[in-house]
Amino acid sequence: MADDLTYKHFTPYAVQAGEEYMDSGQLAHFRAILEALKHQLIDDIERTVHTMKDEATVFADPNDRASQETDIAIELRNRDRERKLIKKIEETLELINSGDYGFCAACGVEIGIKRLEARPTATMCIDCKTLEEVREKQMAK
Numbered sequence: 001m002a003d004d005l006t007y008k009h010f011t012p013y014a015v016q017a018g019e020e021y022m023d024s025g026q027l028a029h030f031r032a033i034l035e036a037l038k039h040q041l042i043d044d045i046e047r048t049v050h051t052m053k054d055e056a057t058v059f060a061d062p063n064d065r066a067s068q069e070t071d072i073a074i075e076l077r078n079r080d081r082e083r084k085l086i087k088k089i090e091e092t093l094e095l096i097n098s099g100d101y102g103f104c105a106a107c108g109v110e111i112g113i114k115r116l117e118a119r120p121t122a123t124m125c126i127d128c129k130t131l132e133e134v135r136e137k138q139m140a141k
Helices: 024-054 062-098 113-118 126-140
Strands: none
Touching (some): 024 062
């Protein structure tokens, strides 16, 4: 799934000289990326549901049945992650609509076009995110 993500196939945004950060062109670019990613994830989830219905087989051999149940469990875990990502995409689209997209939720500075190209749902600048991860590591010990 990670290699197939549609947003990675978008042409990177080329910032023009004198262009204001998160102007309408940039917001439209990121909205398109997020919408494409959301639609792709929804399609993947629907495809999985149909595939699971079609492949529902009762195996006589316990090993075959266990393998099928393991495959289903892994697939469901992946779809649950995708469902959470869809929720995060929807929250990010709300940030675009409210005019808060592209600014760090912790310190308020610009997140940066390149970081948002890499992770369109980012809500923190790289410094604040790094600091948060260090704190999480320290708390886990």
